[in-house]
Amino acid sequence: MFELIDMGERARKAAASLGKLGVTEKNRGLLAAADALLANTEKILQANREDMETGRNRGMHKGLLDRLKLNEERIVSMAEGLRQIASLEDPVGEVLSMKKRPNGLIIGEKRVPLGVIGIIYESRPNVTADAFGLCFKTGNAVILKGGSDALRSNMAIAGILRDALSSYGLPADAVQLLESTDRETARQLMRMDGYIDVLIPRGGAGLIRTVVENSTVPVIETGTGNCHVFVDESADIDMAVDIILNAKTQRIGVCNACESLLIHEKVSDRLWPVLSKRLREKQVEIRGDETVCGLVPEAVKATEEDWGREYLDYILSAKTVGSVEEAIAHINRYNTKHSESIVTKDYANAQKFLDEVDAAAVYVNASTRFTDGFEFGFGAEIGISTQKLHARGPMGLKALTTTKYIIYGNGQIRP
Numbered sequence: 001m002f003e004l005i006d007m008g009e010r011a012r013k014a015a016a017s018l019g020k021l022g023v024t025e026k027n028r029g030l031l032a033a034a035d036a037l038l039a040n041t042e043k044i045l046q047a048n049r050e051d052m053e054t055g056r057n058r059g060m061h062k063g064l065l066d067r068l069k070l071n072e073e074r075i076v077s078m079a080e081g082l083r084q085i086a087s088l089e090d091p092v093g094e095v096l097s098m099k100k101r102p103n104g105l106i107i108g109e110k111r112v113p114l115g116v117i118g119i120i121y122e123s124r125p126n127v128t129a130d131a132f133g134l135c136f137k138t139g140n141a142v143i144l145k146g147g148s149d150a151l152r153s154n155m156a157i158a159g160i161l162r163d164a165l166s167s168y169g170l171p172a173d174a175v176q177l178l179e180s181t182d183r184e185t186a187r188q189l190m191r192m193d194g195y196i197d198v199l200i201p202r203g204g205a206g207l208i209r210t211v212v213e214n215s216t217v218p219v220i221e222t223g224t225g226n227c228h229v230f231v232d233e234s235a236d237i238d239m240a241v242d243i244i245l246n247a248k249t250q251r252i253g254v255c256n257a258c259e260s261l262l263i264h265e266k267v268s269d270r271l272w273p274v275l276s277k278r279l280r281e282k283q284v285e286i287r288g289d290e291t292v293c294g295l296v297p298e299a300v301k302a303t304e305e306d307w308g309r310e311y312l313d314y315i316l317s318a319k320t321v322g323s324v325e326e327a328i329a330h331i332n333r334y335n336t337k338h339s340e341s342i343v344t345k346d347y348a349n350a351q352k353f354l355d356e357v358d359a360a361a362v363y364v365n366a367s368t369r370f371t372d373g374f375e376f377g378f379g380a381e382i383g384i385s386t387q388k389l390h391a392r393g394p395m396g397l398k399a400l401t402t403t404k405y406i407i408y409g410n411g412q413i414r415p
Contacts, residue, residue: 003178003180004178004185004188004189004192004195005192005195007143007176007178007195008116008143008192008194008195008196009195010173010176011116011141011142011143011173011176011195011196012115012116012141012195013171013173014141014171014172014173014174015113015115015116015139015140015141015174017171018113018136018139018140018141018171018174019092019112019113019139021139021170023090025170026086026090026136026137026139027086027137028168028170029136029164029165029168029170029174030082030083030085030086030133030136030137031082031083031086032164032165032167032168033082033129033132033133033136033160033161033164033165034079034080034082034083034086035079035164036160036161036163036164037075037078037079037082037129037157037160037161038075038076038079040156040160041072041075043156043160044070044075044153044156044157044160045070045071045072045075046156047152047153047155047156048068048069048070048125048152048153048156050152051068051125051149051150051151051152051153052065052068052069054149055068055149058149060149061312061313062252062253062313063252063253063311063312063313064122064123064149064253064312065253066251066252066253066254067122067123067124067253067254068123068124068125068149068150068153070125070126070153074126077126077374078126078129078130078157079129081129081130081133081374081379081380082129082133082379082380083379084374084377084378084379084380085133085134085137085378085379085380085397086137086379087379088137088378088379088396088397090137090138090397091111091138091397091398091401092111092112092113092138092139092401093110093111093112094110094111095108095109095110095111095406096108096109096110096111096403097109103412104409104410104412105407105408105409105412106407106408106409107405107406107407108405108406108407108408109403109404109405109406110403110404110405110406111398111401111402111403112139112401112402112403112404113138113139113140113400113401113402114138114140114197114198114400114401114402115140115141115197115198116140116141116142116143116195116196116197117131117135117140117141117142117143117196117197117198117199117200117382117400118142118143118144118145118189118192118196118198118199118200118217119131119142119143119144119145119199119200119201119202119382119383120145120186120189120190120199120200120201120202120203120207120211121144121145121146121147121201121202121203122146122147122149122150122202122203122204122207123147123149123150123203123253124150124202125146125150125153125154125157127144127146127202128144128146128153128154128157128158128161128175128177129157129161129380130373130380130381130382131144131175131382132144132158132161132174132175133379133380134373134378134379134380134381134382134395134396134397134400135174135175135382135400136174136175137397138397138400138401140400141171141173141174141175141176142174142175142176143176143178143189143196144158144175144176144177144178145177145178145185145186145189146177147181147203148181151179151181154177155177155179158175158176158177161175162175187214190211190214190215190216190217191214191215191216191217192217193216193217193218196217197217197218198217198218198219198220199211199215199217199218199219199220200219200220200222200382200383200395201219201221201222201383202222202383204224205224205310208221208222208223208224220383220385220387220390220391220395220399221385221386221387222383222384222385222386222395223255223336223337223338223360223384223385223386223387224255224310224336224338225254225255225256225257225259225310225336225338225339225384226259226260226308226309226310226334226335226336226338227247227255227256227257227258227259227260227335227336227338227339227340227341227368228258228259228260228261228262228330228331228335228340228341229243229244229247229258229260229261229262229340229341229342229343229368230261230262230263230264230321230324230327230331230340230341230342230343230353231244231261231262231263231264231267231271231343232264232267232324232327232342232343232344232345232346232349233264233266233267233346234344234345234346234349235264235267235271235343235344235345236343236345237267237270237271237274238274239343239365240271240275240343241271241274241275241278243341243343243365243366243367244258244261244275245278245279245282246367246369247341247367247368247369248279248282248284248314248316249282249284249314250367250369251369252311252312252313252314253312254312254369255310255338255384256338256339256361256368256369256370256371256372256384257312257368257369258316258341258367258368259309259310259311259315259316259317260306260307260309260316260317260318260319260334261316261317261318261319262318262319262320262321262327262330262331263292263318263319263320263321264320264321264322264323264324264327265291265320265321265322268291268292268295268320269295272292272295272296273295276295276296276298276299279316280298282314283314284314284315284316285300285314285315285316286298286299286300286316286318287299287300287301287302287303287306287315287316287317287318288300288301288302288317288318288319289301289302289318289319289320291320292318292319292320299318302317302318302319307319307330307333307334308334310336324342324344324349324352324353325352327342327353328352328353328356328357331357331359332356332357332358335357335358335359336386337358337359337360337386338359338360338361338368338371338384338386339359339360339361339362339363339368339371340353340357340359340361340362340363340368341362341363341364341365341366341367341368342363342364342365343365344364344365350364350365359386360384360385360386360392360393361393361394371384371393371394372384372394373394373395373396376393376394376396378394378395378396378397379396379397380396381394381395381396382395382396382399382400383395385399
């Protein structure tokens, strides 16, 4: 516990220093960190190779291995994310409103950092860089708790980031990595409400549930992704097939991948001969209802559990529906409120889908894979919130700020 308290005190001190930095100094630190990541690519890759080998030896699921894996392209993306964050407008200090009261008081609302942010995450070592970048730009210090599967990768990345900050005279404790991987340490972190202002879990349903149930620190809940694509009766079949293939197979181990497919009964006969061939090429297992199994010989019968599953695997559940209303009702019952898409040429159905589907991101004629801070122009993301308070969807810079009221007077006292 002493280690955590020490980290919390250092984070508080760093946050106070970060709050005084101007945007030029913060951007300089971000660009230095981006350059350092690229300059140390081989060091990061070596650490990641060791993590990958350990994961394979432990029988880690291929979806989680995909999340864990780093290569040169992904490191370049991490660095580019930091550069994008540097190029974005700094939200800290923005005055959202200013009005004069009848008594002469001038009351304004100003955007300020949250303070110290704790992040508990699994597998993805790129989160280490993304979280640092967004927190640093918004004047927040961050304490990171990654999983044991990515420990070497996270240590390499965090060390490089800290060295880059120190080289520019910036507080290295703006980013700290908790190297202990035992569960009790994680639970202690969840109870550091005297030091941490907000806790964000990123990972599977089990991790998120544990944090929500055990934390005394306020939690921003990031959700798992049982994402759907609905092919409407007016859909362009070729477009639908391309969107489904991208959403399902471009990366399987991510929360914005398509896990469930809904097909209007009027296009099933035209869609499945093309789609099933493309899915077979990607070795995707189809778990379908009676209609799907009748049209796709290799499909297996879906169970009730399949409609709500986040597979993170080459598995796709598929159900036939008779209307856009039935599709929306199914999605709202089984989804995790993450990302949902309709493929259609019908404007009214598109608008109905956008209005009535309850999710953080709702698409018309596009892949769910775009629910991502980088793709949304945020540079990176701290996570994808599926709750409705404070932040929803990909969380960029503004989601890591709060507001305070600033009041100007000239001697007013309350009667």
